[in-house]
Amino acid sequence: MSERRLIVVDWGTTSFRARLIEADGTIVDEITSGRGMRDLERSAFAAYCAERTAAWRDETPPPPIYMAGMVGAPQGWTPAPQPPLPLGPADLARLVVPADGLADAWIVPGARFEAPDGTVDVMRGEEVQIFGALALTSREDAVLCLPGTHSKWARARGGRLESFTTFMTGEVYQVMLDHSILAKTAEAGAPFDEAAFTAGLEASAASVSLLHTLFLTRSLTLWDRLEARTSASFLSGVLIGEEVRAARGVVEAGDGPVLVVAGEALRRPYDIALGHVGLSHAFVPAMDASLHGIRALIGA
Numbered sequence: 001m002s003e004r005r006l007i008v009v010d011w012g013t014t015s016f017r018a019r020l021i022e023a024d025g026t027i028v029d030e031i032t033s034g035r036g037m038r039d040l041e042r043s044a045f046a047a048y049c050a051e052r053t054a055a056w057r058d059e060t061p062p063p064p065i066y067m068a069g070m071v072g073a074p075q076g077w078t079p080a081p082q083p084p085l086p087l088g089p090a091d092l093a094r095l096v097v098p099a100d101g102l103a104d105a106w107i108v109p110g111a112r113f114e115a116p117d118g119t120v121d122v123m124r125g126e127e128v129q130i131f132g133a134l135a136l137t138s139r140e141d142a143v144l145c146l147p148g149t150h151s152k153w154a155r156a157r158g159g160r161l162e163s164f165t166t167f168m169t170g171e172v173y174q175v176m177l178d179h180s181i182l183a184k185t186a187e188a189g190a191p192f193d194e195a196a197f198t199a200g201l202e203a204s205a206a207s208v209s210l211l212h213t214l215f216l217t218r219s220l221t222l223w224d225r226l227e228a229r230t231s232a233s234f235l236s237g238v239l240i241g242e243e244v245r246a247a248r249g250v251v252e253a254g255d256g257p258v259l260v261v262a263g264e265a266l267r268r269p270y271d272i273a274l275g276h277v278g279l280s281h282a283f284v285p286a287m288d289a290s291l292h293g294i295r296a297l298i299g300a
Contacts, residue, residue, distance in 0.1 A: 005063040006298070007053055010125060010290045011071040013037050013149065016048075019291055020056045020063065027291075029056065037070050037077075045077040046101030065105040066294045069125035072097070072107040082110040082122050088160040089131050089297045096297075108297065113163050121166050125290070126152045126261075130161055132293030133261045133284040143251050144259045145274075145281070147240075147266040149174075153247040165250070167243040173236060176214065185221040186231040196230035197269060200237020201276050205245065213238050240273045248277050257282040261289045 005028065009018045016034025021027055031052060040048055049065070050057075057063060072080030080097045092109050099105040110124035126146045133144060140159040146152040149171045154164035177188045200217075207213040217235045220226035226234055251258060258281040260270050267283055274281045 004061070005056075005059075006294065007056055007063050007065040008291050008294045009049070009053075009065060009067040009071070010069050010287065011037065011049075011067050012069040012125060014039075016052065017287060017290075018053060019287070020053075021291060021295075025291065025295055030287075037073075037075070042075070042077065045071070046099065049077075049099075049105065050102055062104065065099070065102070066096070066108060066298070067099065067106065068108040068128040068290060068294070071099075072110060072124055076107075078107055080107045080109045080124075082112040082124070085111060085113050085164075086160045086162050087111055087127065089293075089299075092127065092131075093297045108294070111161060111164075113165075115163075121164060123150075123152055123164060123166070126154070126164075127161060128293035128297065129261045129286060129289035130154055130156060130293070131159075131296045132289035132291065133259045134159060135292045135296050136284055136288060137259060137282065139256070139259070141255070142259050143255050144261060145247070145270065146261045146286075147270055148262070151243055153250055155250060165247065167246070169239050169243045173239050176217075176235060177232060182214075182217050182231070182235065185218055185228055186235065187229045188232055190229040190232055192236075192268065193230040193233040194268075194272065196226065196233040197237040197240075197272060198276070199226075200234040200239075201241040201273055202237075203234075204238045204241030205276075210238070210242050213242075236269060237273070240269055241276070244270075244273045244277055244279075248279065251279060256280075259284055261286050263287070 006021050014036035018031040020029045071077050078100045095109040096106045111127040113121045141157050144154045151167040151169045152164050155162050176182050203213050217231050221231045260281050261284045263286050
């Protein structure tokens with residue numbers, strides 16, 4: 001492990017988060033929000049990152065920057081590879097790429113899973129969080145759930161990532177609220193409603209068709225079975241319920257608690273959803289997982 005300070009950046013499609021840490025992992029300072037990849041032109045990435053981290057790099061030599069997430073996608077700053085599974089931290093460490101236009105800034109590779117049936121699944125950023133979650137919980141074997149725009153359910157054995165499945169849960173939720181008929185009746189910015197969310201979970205569990213259950217979000221609102229201010233929570237329950245129901249089959253006896261790697265906003269919904277299907281689980285803060293994943297990679 002380097003004795004220098006490090007800057008760890010989680011830069012995705014919609015967000016920029018960063019932490020300045022000591023070599024021992026102590027957090028010195030952090031940036032909790034910023035512009036995501038979709039809000040910037042490719043030519044602006046280097047300048048934006050330099051500006052956001054300038055106060056932290058005013059020393060000689062400046063702390064290196066390690067970035068994970070969509071920053072390494074083809075439409076991101078500098079393309080980083082997506083090597084096939086299985087992978088461990090050392091495999092990723094060998095494949096980091098320099099970020100164009102900024103000294104001592106590096107982008108961590110993603111990962112891809114090629115299933116026996118020939119299908120391919122991909123991730124960027126979650127692989128770092130997976131290794132960080134394993135380090136934080138002192139586990140080498142685990143099933144992990146990483147909620148988000150594209151939720152991931154992954155399996156690790158012997159400290160290596162073996163397989164994963166992606167669910168477009170968060171993206172479908174946003175598309176339905178912004179661009180479907182549901183936008184006519186749902187209050188998208190309303191606070192989370194646990195009762196409506198649980199009703200969505202139950203509707204998902206009872207339905208044979210997600211397409212039908214999605215429409216219930218509208219019809220129940222039209223006929224006063226569901227309030228406009230709670231319909232977004234109902235929709236969230238339908239979609240997260242579908243995700244958890246589909247992913248539950250990957251959890252085997254003896255796996256131990258599912259590690260849920262998420263931000264606080266998604267902690268309660270997934271706590272309810274996993275409890276609804278009887279899955280024991282433990283919460284790992286997503287930013288902490290990113291930080292410890294980078295440290296595991298650098299020290300590999």
